[in-house]
Amino acid sequence: MTLTELRYIVSVAEERHFGRAAQRCHVSQPTLSIAIKKLEEELSVSLFDRSSNEVITTQAGERIVAQAKKVLDAAEVIRQLASREQDELDGQFKLGLIFTVAPYLLPKLIVGLREIAPKMPLMLEENYTNTLTDSLKRGELDALVVAEPYHETGVVTIPLYDEPFFVIVPKGHQFEELDEITQDDLVAERVLLLTEGNCMRDQVLGSCSELASRQRIDGLTNTLQGSSINTVRHMVASGLGISILPATALTENDHMLFSIIPFKPPVPNRRILLAYRRHFVRPRALQAIKQAIMMANIAGVTIIEDDE
Secondary structure, eight states: OOHHHHHHHHHHHHHSOHHHHHHHHTSOHHHHHHHHHHHHHHHTSOOEEOSSSSOEEOHHHHHHHHHHHHHHHHHHHHHHHHHTTSOTTSSOEEEEEETTTHHHHHHHHHHHHHHHOTTOOEEEEEEOHHHHHHHHHTTSOSEEEEESSOOOTTEEEEEEEEEEEEEEEETTOGGGGOSSBOHHHHTTSOEEEEOTTOHHHHHHHHHOHHHHHHHHHHTTTTEEEESSHHHHHHHHHTTSOEEEEEGGGOOTTGGGTEEEEEBOSSOOEEEEEEEEETTOSOHHHHHHHHHHHHHTOOTTOEEOOTTO
8 A cells, every 4th residue: 555546546536537536646547547456456445436427435435535635644744844854945835826816916926035935936826716725635735825704624824915995997987086985886886796606706795795785686687797807807998887806906007997996984805815734834935925925015905914
């Protein structure tokens, strides 16, 4: 029995497909299948039911896979403990970021890290929160940059910064005459939001109670959807509707495309977090990430101090 075989059975159990599991493990399907068959023979038990199109873990297999995950986690801790003898800021750091943060934070983060941790290059992945979390728990990522609310068993978070939301409207829109906008002002407007499943859509609706209430009553009758912040920005600029964006997604040249209007207090906002597995053994690397963000002087955000 080897750690490689244990990784194979965990991958098959999670993917429910030998081909996808092989791709995830970066091996050929025959190699993975032969290794699992060998392990089953060694244990004298069938781990998977292969009789249908979708691979199902047997009852005995479920217990063995659960223990295999613990063994793999323990092996990772051993590897990381050994790395403590080396410089924690020397070596690749695998960082995942949600789509609505990555394009705006990364340029500033990387500039700061060049000074703080020049020997710690970033391996980056942009994705949705759920997908990134799965990768974090499998040990494929070292840490994530995500937004509240975020609660996962075995995962610890460090608050990074708070950023307010702003309303953006097309040139010539009646809201251009306002110094501030209330949530009530949004109710009669065609509001562009990100597609369902995107966490920032949920954050906007969670922060803007009037807009959320209308969503529950009217569904999508007066709301349009965009696949990315950049898409939403350009739809607003074209005159299709208005939208709500975080401070970091706005630039000093945006006034040429559309008008930006602040909310009247209390201002809707979101909190950005750094998430990592409990017992992660490169704490200095995590602190370097936060320090680089603090040094970046990101316009419009409020950095959260360590003692908050």
